[in-house]
Amino acid sequence: MNSLEFNYHSPKTLDEAINILNKCDNPALLAGGTDVLVEIKKGLRQADDLVSIKNLNELKIIKQKQNEIVIGSSVTHNEVKNSSLIKEKLFALSEAASNIGTDQVRNTATIGGNICTGASCCDMAPVLLAYNSELEILSSTEKRMIHIKDFFLAHKKTSINKGEILTKIIIHISDDQTGVSFLKFGLRDAASISVASVSVMIKFSDKQCIDSRIVIGAVAPTPILCSKASKLLCDFKLTDFSNENILSKVGESAAEDSLPIDDIRGSADYRRKLVKVLTQRAIKIAFERAKYI
Numbered sequence: 077m078n079s080l081e082f083n084y085h086s087p088k089t090l091d092e093a094i095n096i097l098n099k100c101d102n103p104a105l106l107a108g109g110t111d112v113l114v115e116i117k118k119g120l121r122q123a124d125d126l127v128s129i130k131n132l133n134e135l136k137i138i139k140q141k142q143n144e145i146v147i148g149s150s151v152t153h154n155e156v157k158n159s160s161l162i163k164e165k166l167f168a169l170s171e172a173a174s175n176i177g178t179d180q181v182r183n184t185a186t187i188g189g190n191i192c193t194g195a196s197c198c199d200m201a202p203v204l205l206a207y208n209s210e211l212e213i214l215s216s217t218e219k220r221m222i223h224i225k226d227f228f229l230a231h232k233k234t235s236i237n238k239g240e241i242l243t244k245i246i247i248h249i250s251d252d253q254t255g256v257s258f259l260k261f262g263l264r265d266a267a268s269i270s271v272a273s274v275s276v277m278i279k280f281s282d283k284q285c286i287d288s289r290i291v292i293g294a295v296a297p298t299p300i301l302c303s304k305a306s307k308l309l310c311d312f313k314l315t316d317f318s319n320e321n322i323l324s325k326v327g328e329s330a331a332e333d334s335l336p337i338d339d340i341r342g343s344a345d346y347r348r349k350l351v352k353v354l355t356q357r358a359i360k361i362a363f364e365r366a367k368y369i
């Protein structure tokens with residue numbers, strides 16, 4: 077088959093989708109198709125069988141189950157952006173979704189497709205890492221849970237194996253003393269791929285920062301959880317959150333963890349500078365959002 081010829085499958089259930097994936101020699105899973113169809117059209121990828129999971133209702137849920145928010149992998153970015161539950165409980169996730177592409181892209185592209193591309197610039201990855209998400213992955217033999225920090229292996233390589241489908245993203249919501257932010261820098265205001273992105277989570281107890289995660293995106297083959305910078309935040313006194321010198325040191329530490337490349341969107345050096353600045357800004361926003369008093 078040439079790259080533009082393929083069999084199209086529209087399974088009615090997840091089991092059926094997995095059966096087809098296992099039977100075909102060279103299948104590709106299709107969610108919104110905003111990535112995979114572009115790659116096929118450009119000849120960057122070949123697939124003899126496209127297996128669409130876009131209409132499987134079990135992958136389109138957004139619900140709260142006790143202290144967890146469960147998001148189906150085929151939920152679109154606009155559904156994430158507009159969900160009142162997500163806006164209330166996971167505001168930074170809704171914010172990240174609203175920064176992806178255009179309305180046309182957001183109406184079609186899915187949260188699961190975004191992270192399954194494994195692209196270093198995918199915007200959902202940093203914020204899902206900051207939220208410490210877990211992923212449910214289904215195959216014909218098992219349903220396995222994986223922590224998102226173990227999901228991204230290299231640029232465009234994730235821990236999804238042939239015959240597996242990412243089904244759910246699960247985020248634990250702990251208490252109201254947690255603040256999360258997401259910032260991205262692109263070359264335009266809209267429909268812009270990230271040159272760099274940062275997501276920050278800060279958690280307080282008794283006016284003391286007890287946990288934090290600083291995650292940087294688009295500046296290395298995978299999103300990076302900056303452990304040293306995150307640890308610096310945990311040692312902060314409340315006044316440190318408005319001290320530019322101290323914030324600048326955390327920004328520098330995050331930038332040291334980046335492994336940026338030079339490309340048409342920016343030089344490696346420019347990206348390092350962006351990480352430093354975005355980290356400082358994202359910390360301030362997360363701090364304001366954490367109701368620490």
Ligand SMILES: Cc1cc2nc3c(=O)[nH]c(=O)nc-3n(C[C@H](O)[C@H](O)[C@H](O)COP(=O)(O)OP(=O)(O)OC[C@H]3O[C@@H](n4cnc5c(N)ncnc54)[C@H](O)[C@@H]3O)c2cc1C
Nearest residue numbers: 105107108109110111112177185186189190192198199242
């Ligand atoms: C104009 C334009 C603008 C864009 N802007 C942005 C942007 O600002 N930020 C950004 O991050 N991205 C952007 N993208 C990239 C793309 O839209 C997103 O990555 C999108 O979320 C991909 O989701 P999808 O549902 O379309 O994935 P698809 O194209 O359907 O799939 C992507 C990959 O994931 C696999 N896959 C999909 N779902 C699953 C699943 N449940 N389990 C296992 N594997 C799966 C597919 O097989 C494929 O390999 C843009 C794309 C376009 C065309």
